[in-house]
Amino acid sequence: MSARLLVAGGTVVDPVAGTVGPADVRIDDGRIAAVGPSGALGEDARVLDARGLLVLPGLIDAHVHLREPGYEYKETIATGVRAALAGGFTAVACMANTNPVNDSGAVTQFILDRAAAAGGARVHPIGAVSVGLAGEQLAEFGEMQRAGIVAVSDDGVPVMDAGLMRRALEYARLFDLPVVVHEEDRHLAAGGVMHEGLVSLRLGLRGVPAAAEEVMVARDLALAELTGGRLHVAHVSTAGSVALIRAARARGVRVTAEATPHHLFLTDEAVAGYDTNAKMAPPLRPRSDVDALRAAVADGTIEVIATDHAPHHRDEKDVEFEAAANGVIGLETALPLGLRLVAEGVLDLPTLAARLTVGPARVLGLPGGTLAPGAPGDLTLVDPERRWRVDPRELRSRSRNTPFAGWEMTGRAVVVLVGGRVVHEEERPLAALRSAS
Amino acid sequence: MSTAGTRQVMDAQAIHRALVRIAHEILERNKGTQGLALVGVRSRGVHLAQRIRQALHEIEGGAPVPFGVVDITLYRDDLDRGLQNPEVKGTDIPFAVDGARILLVDDVLFTGRTVRAAMDALVDFGRPQSIQLAVLIDRGHRELPVRADYVGKNLPTARGEQVHVRLDEVDGVDEVVIEGA
């Protein structure tokens, strides 16, 4: 197979330059060689016909739960990677709340081995902040980093001990690792299963007030300021959190933040009828919070869109609401939802692309996410006109817990390249290849 | 006031005469009103029973006959066939049924199932000495062995035809019409 590939005739979206326009992309030996006008990049390559398609740097999902080891009945690394590719993602960062918890080099290595066996998308493990996620003792950041983690996080649970969080932020500086935080004060959230507000009152469900997230965000921002550590706030869900993060950034605190597609589209009204596919942590919030999140994603206060892909087996969702597991899958719906944000005028296409490429790449220190020469040859080709309907049974994930079942989507990733190789194609035959004469 | 396909078979005067005649027959057969109690079957049977009660009082004087109302909705045998509008207005039997000679009054006697249901309701209240039946119209097509003791008018009908009894208290006019199939 030729080491030179020309992705030709597409519309290139450059998240760093902020441009959208017709161009070709040349990949040599698995790395981006150049981006240039049609016909200007040499004839001595195989051609991948990208006419009618958008060409983006490979999408990166900074927050997924692959469930392996320990919960393979919900998802495996292999099925998770398949779902990621179907969603247009070339790389995912997976959280540590597996069983056993990823708090060691051994488990990190296991995950990487399984990922290599699955092939296709890149998998970047995130290691635990505390041993066993128990929030008592620091895990070995160094050992885990040598094995390959890109960040530390106890995601799934908050680090309630402020003293431990302080030390985690400080210690992580040695390894230049971001500390990704799941912000939820356990005592304020106590038993809550949805946002505390009018809807929870009507439904008779115990609620989690916005303050449960905001007190922790405020705390950790103060700790980040104190320690000079790098803080990344996972799945931000409230306007209050956004305001705190914005102010802290202005003061120079090293904080970044992410929001999920479901928090950018759904409100707590989605719980009406006790639909367990509307149950996750943090919960869906009212319209005003959704609007604040959208504005923050647009202006860069939130520079990452990450799915928090959380597969759960049907038996864990087909129960009464308060007993249902928290979380929804998201790998296969993130891109079209992002395109919908563009269509609705919330943000422009290069900004959307940035939130899914260079944004997460910078936060996690990954080499991809751009079209710069020398960057990995990871590309996502998107058919922006493709209309399709979300049918849970047709999703590649092993689990079906999506709140977007039945939604009419426009836009779909049709070709995914990793390291210059096509690793995923969606019912679109490759155009005939032309080799160098 | 009849529309195409309907014809009037009794007017206000005919109804009045029939009820007065029924009242006389009741008095004759029961030798007065001693021990008698009138029970109207909801809803139009109630008004007819009131009129008969009034007529009995006018003819014989004395204390007005005890009066009750039975709602047969809860005794119907066709719940599974689907009731269009299950409205329960209530049964009220303010006298002792034990030993009473009950005179059941309804507007139209047709299959006999309504009367059977009314009797089921009555015997739940006690053991009457006897039950007699007075109806304004007997239109035939019995499905159960029920017969009326006092009939205002015998009206041969086809099964598919409908008989409407309209009373001033409810419909603003007294008449009986038959509507063709």
Add this chain to the structure above:
Amino acid sequence: MAFTQRHLLGLEGVPAEEIGAILDTAASFKEISERDIKKVPTLRGKTVINLFYEPSTRTRTSFEIAAKRLSADAVNITASTSSTTKGETLADTARNLEAMRPDAIVVRHPAAGACHFLAQHVSCPIVNAGDGCHEHPTQALLDLLTVRERCGRIAGLTVAIVGDLLHSRVGRSNLHALRALGARVRLVGPPTLLPREFEALGAELHTRLADGVRGADVVMMLRIQRERQSGHFFPSLDEYSQYYCLTEEVVRLAQPNVIILHPGPLNRGLEIASEVADGPYSVIMSQVTNGVAVRMAILYLLIARSKAEDAAEIEEAAEPPRRRGGGRA
């Protein structure tokens, strides 16, 4: 007026006319309980399952009696005796029951939304006998029937509901129904148990008992659950009682012909003084009587409606396809 509800999952959103229809039906059912033979054959041969995941003697008994007075066969399943203790999921329990073809299922469950969940897994009508903190519609209906009987109406009355509103399903159901029927509703309780969002549902909020009860036509006392102390909602039962117990002194602030309701069981001396519970303004015993009538009415209306629906479906399926355009002369 057609009764259109397929299930009775709650009173939120139920039109005032339908609530009125239920109350009217219940009122006419009352006399059956006065007879010697307290039975009508209406639901003969029908099976009503009482599926109770929470202990409750009075509500369960009330439903059982209601079913039996309609000649239905009542089957009681309580969580302690059912297979749920072996860890059977609600979904599986629902499927098992569905396979036995009941004509109605009455459910009490500690999780809000449990009845909605069951309604998706079975085809017969579901009656909510209390789902977590969400709703307890038959309780509110019997409360309303009692109020209507004693006060002659609902619209325009000032009703004070006192107690742990945050956790009260009885409070929620009553609020929805009273507002639908045009009453003025005051909710009274400590700030920790009185979320401000109740105002959006049309209630006036009071944290002082005297203010809430003053001039009221109806006072509904809610049960305080002793277990609530652990959530830091109030420091002690003593202190709660000090500020929110309905005593004779407080009752004097209400309208002279006030009526006092309580869903029971009573915590004498905690949320209501004994003298008040047993006093001349209390209609608590009427509530219990009305409870059977209301539950009879609900079982009757729901089952009758579901049979009507079934019959209509069978008829539709059996009809030959109609021709379009003019029929034969």
